[in-house]
Amino acid sequence: MxxxxxxxxxxxxxxxxxxxxxxxxxxxxxxxxxxxxxxxxxxxxxxxxxxxxxxxxxxxxxxxxxxxxxxxxxxxxxxxxxxxxxxxxxxxxxxxxxxxxxxxxxxxxxxxxxxxxxxxxxxxxxxxxxxxxxxxxxxxxxxxxxxxxxxxxxxxxxxxxxxxxxxxxxxxxxxxxxxxxxxxxxxxxxxxxxxxxxxxxxxxxLLTFNAGIYFTTGKSPQRRGNTHATIAPYETFRASDGWLNIGVASDKFWQLFCGVIERPVLAAEPRFAKAVDRVRLREELVPVVAEVIATKPRRHWIDRLSKAGVPYGDIRSVQEVCEAxxxxxxxxxxxxxxxxxxxxxxxxxxxxxxxxxxxxxxxxxxxxxxxxxxxxxxxxxxxxxxxxxxxxxxxxxxxxxxxxx
Incomplete structure (x- = not known):
């Protein structure tokens, strides 16, 4: 009952x-x-x-x-x-x-x-x-x-x-x-x-923060594909054999993520240290990350992201979800x-x-x-x-x- x-x-x-x-x-x-x-x-x-x-x-x-x-x-x-x-x-x-x-x-x-x-x-x-x-x-x-x-x-x-x-x-x-x-x-x-x-x-x-952006700025948010309006990098990346999602949702995760992709220079770069700056400089930062992710297969990144505790996700078909x-x-x-x-x-x-x-x-x-x-x-x-x-x-x-x- x-x-x-x-x-x-x-x-x-x-x-x-x-x-x-x-x-x-x-x-x-x-x-x-x-x-x-x-x-x-x-x-x-x-x-x-x-x-x-x-x-x-x-x-x-x-x-x-x-x-x-x-x-x-x-x-x-x-x-x-x-x-x-x-x-x-x-x-x-x-x-x-x-x-x-x-x-x-x-x-x-x-x-x-x-x-x-x-x-x-x-x-x-x-x-x-x-x-x-x-x-x-x-x-x-x-x-x-x-x-x-x-x-x-x-x-x-x-x-x-x-x-x-x-x-x-x-x-x-x-x-x-x-x-x-x-x-x-x-x-x-x-x-x-x-x-x-x-x-x-x-x-x-459901508009929540999208409506909040409009109420705050007077400007209507535009389509962003799989990117996020206020977090970066937080989107879909192409690995050498397919796609995966990576969500670097905080400064702590940014440091961990830089270790995952073995880019200590990025971790030490003061321009990218804060979340607000990573969003502001998204057009410069994301292509660098995308180039690195494209060099290895999905399983490589999934294993490393999982071990580091950085939010990630595979992109599954409906069949894969129903059988998961x-x-x-x-x-x-x-x-x-x-x-x-x-x-x-x-x-x-x-x-x-x-x-x-x-x-x-x-x-x-x-x-x-x-x-x-x-x-x-x-x-x-x-x-x-x-x-x-x-x-x-x-x-x-x-x-x-x-x-x-």
Whole structure:
């Protein structure tokens, strides 16, 4: 049992940001009921290739530890079922555009009137207020609008997105943090709260020292490639057989690094002794370092940097990371048996507790796999009622689920 055991979450979200949020909470022990549209389900079920057993690898990566309940919320009866479920949940999560929940009759204020302890969380692209509130928010769009793309990539190249859906994933993390804070507050007050999460706000918060540079100087930082604005040398270097990262992040490390590359003249050079001067003279210093690094293979430098205690890192492929002993030995890669996709592997939540008491994970659900189970348990519906609603397209029940009579 995890620390969130006993917390029930009604997840109306789809694609990445919301599902990632609810998966993080499910990894911590929360019960997550994933509401899906009956015909096609979560949009990401169609994202591919690749597919495994008819299931999208994309969907399988962000939906473990959940139960799928397929309900047509656009039908009055379907919206009524969701309202009844919300009355028995601790948290409700959505990532519709502003106004959509109200049009569905699922306004968080009305739901909290029936369930005063309900915590609701809405994820939007640009926020529930402001001139851009109704704009659709997708990861690529938000990466550009937030300034992240403008400071990412080669200085002489185009703006570049981060290689993963960082806008979606970061937003999911902030949403889970807001929900947990609201749960902690509710334990003290007994009252629910609405959490408003904007993808743009989340991504803009990553600007930190870049925004600080602008606020201090009035000048917008430019793309720096793999260099750092306020530390040098702190970047990617080419060895004779490939690339590695070296981070000389302090004056102590500078002295150690000069020993690694066997350049006592650099260590004794007063112009480079202080971090601020190494940054100021970066154009002179970095080419000298790069020339030295290029003379030996990566393993030579990695061995020497490791022995000296200077921060360094190899540059690994996704395959190498997924198979890395450092991750697999810590249980960061789990295997789950899926009804149609076979063995599904995920990289799991990095949160670790000392007793390791909730390391068992359930595979992502089939569409509607638990519909009858959920409405039978929580709403007391008979199988006859469930089948009648399924015949009218209000519900979808998968044949593999546990049924209720």
């Amino acid at each position: 995890g620390p969130l055991s006993g917390v029930r979450i009604l997840d109306l979200s789809r694609v990445v940001s919301g599902p990632f949020c609810s998966m993080l909470l499910a990894d911590l022990g929360a019960e997550v009921i994933k509401i899906e549209e009956p015909e096609h389900g979560d949009d990401s079920r169609a994202f591919g290739p690749p597919f495994s057993g008819g299931e999208s690898a994309y969907f399988l990566s962000v939906n473990r530890n959940k139960r799928s309940c397929a309900v047509n919320m656009k039908a009055p009866e379907g919206a009524g079922i969701v309202r009844r479920l919300a009355a028995q949940c601790d948290v409700m999560l959505d990532n519709f555009r502003p106004g959509a929940m109200e049009r569905l009759g699922l306004d968080h204020r009305e739901l909290r009137a029936a369930n005063p302890g309900l915590i609701s969380c809405s994820i939007t692209g640009f926020g529930r207020t402001g001139a851009d509130a109704q704009r659709p928010g997708y990861d690529l769009i938000i990466q550009g609008e937030s300034g992240i793309m403008d400071i990412t990539g080669d200085p002489n190249g185009p703006p570049t997105k981060v290689g993963t859906s960082i806008g979606d994933l970061l937003t999911g993390q902030f949403a889970s943090q807001g929900i947990m804070a609201a749960l902690l507050e509710r334990a003290r007050t007994g009252k629910g709260r609405h959490v408003d999460i904007s993808m743009l706000d989340c991504m803009a918060s 002993e450092q991750l697999t030995s810590r249980g960061m890669v789990v295997e789950m048996q899926h009804p149609t996709a076979g063995t599904v592997r995920n990289i799991v939540s990095p949160v670790r507790f000392d007793d390791g008491s909730f390391d068992d994970h359930q595979p992502p659900p089939l569409l509607g796999q638990h519909t009858a189970e959920i409405v039978g348990e929580l709403l007391g519906m008979s199988r006859t009622e469930i089948d009648a609603l399924a015949d009218r397209g209000v519900l979808r029940c998968n044949d593999l689920e546990v049924t209720h009579g």
